[in-house]
Amino acid sequence: VVVSTRCPGQGVSNLSVPGSLQHTVEERLAMYRTAAALAKTSGESSKARRYDRGLKTLEAMLVSLKNGRKVDEADIPPPVATGAPPTAPMTSPTTAPPTAPTAPPRRPPPPPPPRPTTAQAEHLVCLCPCVPAVGGATKAMLCDRQREYKMAAIKAKQQGDLEQAKLYYRSSKKFDTAMEALETGHEVDLSSLPPPLSAGPASSAAPAPPSQPRDVLEALEQRRDRYQEACAQAKASGDERKARMHERIAKQYQSAIRAHKAGRPVNYEELPVPPGFPPIPGQEGAGAEQGFAVVLEAANKLATEEPVEPGDEDGENEEKLKKPVLAVPPMTQGPKKSPSLSPDKTKQREGVSAAALQQLDFMEGRRSQYMKAALQAKQKNDLDTARTMLRTAKGLETLIEAAKAGKHVDISKVPSPPGDEDEDFILVHHSDVQVSERGEQVYSQLAKILKEQYEKCMNFSKQFTHLGNITETTKFEKMAESCKKSLEILKLSQSKGLEPPKHHFEERTYHTVRIFPDLSSTEMVVVIVKGMNLPAPSGVATNDLDAYVKFDFPYPSTEQAQKHRTQVIKNSNSPEFNQNFTLSINRNHRGFRRLIQSKGIKLELLHKGGFLRSDKPIGTAQIKLEKLEKESEVREIVEVMDGRKPTGGRVEVRVRLREPLSGQDLQNTTERWLVLDQII
Structure with a gap:
């Protein structure tokens, strides 16, 4: 439009x-x-x-x-x-090939835009x-x-x-x-x-929703069939992750069907709902609405309480935030209210260790955030979002009770703060005030930098959440919130047609931890990146080299080694493979630790033979992996050897774990940080 x-x-x-x-x-x-x-x-x-x-x-x-x-x-x-x-x-x-060696003729100016027709005017x-x-x-x-x-x-x-x-x-x-x-x-x-x-x-590609089911069994079967169909479509398109997800949900519905036929109770709230499907008969009563209103009242009471910030009892966070390394921009800082606890909460906290108390404060603060988000959604008449926020808040109660009992809680299971998605800018035209072209460029650049800083902080926060470090998690969440407020100020200034707010850059140094959260603890990824100046076997020209790499990882044993090979890159002595291979591991197994510390991975580089011709060896390369004890990734460019003789060729390989085998992969990062000076 x-x-x-x-x-x-x-x-x-x-x-x-x-x-x-x-x-x-x-x-x-x-x-x-x-x-x-x-x-x-x-x-x-x-x-x-x-x-x-x-x-x-x-x-x-x-x-x-x-x-x-x-x-x-x-x-x-x-x-x-x-x-x-x-x-x-x-x-x-620019897309048309030249038809003659002479200079191409100048393109005539485009015709003036036609007046809109009646259909266009709509x-x-x-x-x-x-x-x-x-x-x-x-x-x-x-x-x-x-x-x-x-x-x-x-x-x-x-x-x-x-x-x-x-x-x-x-x-x-x-x-x-x-x-x-x-x-x-x-x-x-x-x-x-x-x-x-x-x-x-x-x-347009989504299937039409089914007709209204006659009973509970038909509704469950309709949903199971839809997820089975989605699983088949995902497999056909090569999306294995979605295929596994839809298959799990289809099995969940199959279990519910068996329980329903056997007369056992079924928890329908745990079953995902396909888009456009009508509710299960008998599950759309008014009792749910009444219960929803009661929970919202409780949310209102809880959301008005000030959550206790982790570590604030001793003023620890206040001192750390005063350091220039991790200082939050001054425009977002304000006077803090001293936390006050009711007598009931004080009694609940008696006898709880300092670590468990820090976890408890962190999770209660996160639950309060979701309660507030539910209230805001309710005020906007968005009941579906409000229910989602309340369900998430209620899911935290089990973890909170465990922390109150003094048990250690894995905070990586705690969901991220609600509403952490960044908002895109909508261009608003003012008839009375127009921002200069240069000003629009500055707005665009400032918004881009602030969004990058926000995403970076949230990524670091999630990494420290995975490691169970509540102090660093909260610190980066506050920095992300500061960037989000700066974005709101920027958006408001632009909507008013004002010139971009004054700003400056600060040099900040902070500690980060490198992990690969997309990997599980039982996976190790080997990335064959590329070969460089590989030697050609006898009888093969350099430009005719058809190279590939294969390797055996002798784990869990030599007889059950995991074998992989890359695709063949033809006609190049510097082939770029860029292929990932996922290996199954047990981080605590003695045999795996022995392989990491002593043997590593041996690569074989070969030239693919033609019809009735065998493959010819190019050379071998050995990748050492002992760095994985302290680092989550090893990147090596190693010499290709012919026995004990260097060939002059090299191969680049990367090996990744989710996190190091011992300790954490801590890194110091120093970069320029954008801070807005002007507050509207």
Whole structure:
């Protein structure tokens, strides 16, 4: 949907005409998105980063063109391969091969945009004060679309697809600023808002919801069949993670069906709900609503209490936050209220160790955060989100009771703070004040840096949560909250049409720990990166070398060694493999520790023979792994040997564990940190 910046009768300037510069940029943008997605899927990280840089350039160009600013055609990133033939020839002269050695003729200027037809006019919305009725209809449309995204996020979370749930949630947050601008009579660029889910590709591919089930058994069977179908689709598309997830849920429903047939009780609240499915008959009573209201009242009482910050009893956190290394920007700091505990809570804490008390304070504070989030969702009439927040808060009660009993609790099971997703900026046009072009660039750069700092802090917080370090977890969460508040200030300043707030950079040094949270404790990943200047066997030319690498990891025993080999890279003596191999391990097994400390991994490099020709050896390489005792990753570039004789070739290999076998992989990081000076 394109929003006109003029009143009716003054023309429309944001239409994309075939042959125009804007049309070329839009086609190139689609090309880079496809290429980036393919590169990420195939594991080509360097290409993916290059395509992402081109994407950012094209997106900035498109925004400039839509705002009426000029863009140099020579700065448009070149075409890239998308892995599939294009459906239509590119209109940009940069994609056409030269037909003669002479200079190419200059392209005539693009024709003026045609006046919109009646069908096009239905997609144009004018938000000028002269048409207040349209603005009201637009706001209602935005409210419906926002609720659609929130419902999709909740359903995705119920299915266990957290990444998709976060994507839907971020999309829903984009509508808040747009609706605030509508209420104040400003114009809003609706083209920057997410499209209706009903018009998106995900919805078009989704199967239609089933009919209303006649009884509980039919409802359970319908849901089981849907998850089995989703499992088959995920396997067909090669997404093994989703396939396993859907298969687990289908088995969960199969167990519920057996229990229902046997007359045993079934906990329906633990069963995920597929999108669009009607409720199970008999499970939509008014008692749930009544219980929900009672819990909300309890949430209101709990949320008004001030949570006790871990470590504040001795002023420990206050002293640490005063250090320049981890100081939170002053604009977000305020006077702290001294925590007060009721007599009941004081009695509960008697006899609890200091470590358990720190865990207890941490989890009670997190539960209070989810209670407050539930109340805020209830005030916005978003009951589904409120229920989700309350369920999460209630799930923390078991851990809290364990901490009260003095037991050690694994805080890696504690969920992240609610609402930690960053909000994207919505471009708000003011008729009275306009930010300069330079100011818009500064806003964009500041927002990018603050978002990166926020994501970095949340990542460090999750890592320390996994390690059970509550002090560092809380510290990075506070730094993330500071970045989030700075983003809100930046968004408010931009919406008012002000120049960017004053800011400066501080040099900060902090301790971080390196882990690979996507790996389990029973996995070790070997990455064969590339070969360099490999020698060709006798009878093979250097440019005809078809190299591959194989290795045996003799664990759990030599007879049961785990064997792997890379794909063959043809016609290159410096092949880039970039292949990952996951090995099954037992970190505490004596045999595994002996392999790590003494033997390591031996690689064999070979040339692939042709028809009726055997493979020829290139050489061998030995990777030592003793560094895994103190580090979570070993990266080595080792010599390729022919027996005991160096060949001049090398091979790069990385080996990763979730975390070191002994201790922690602590690192010191120093970087420039952005701090806003101005408070609105």
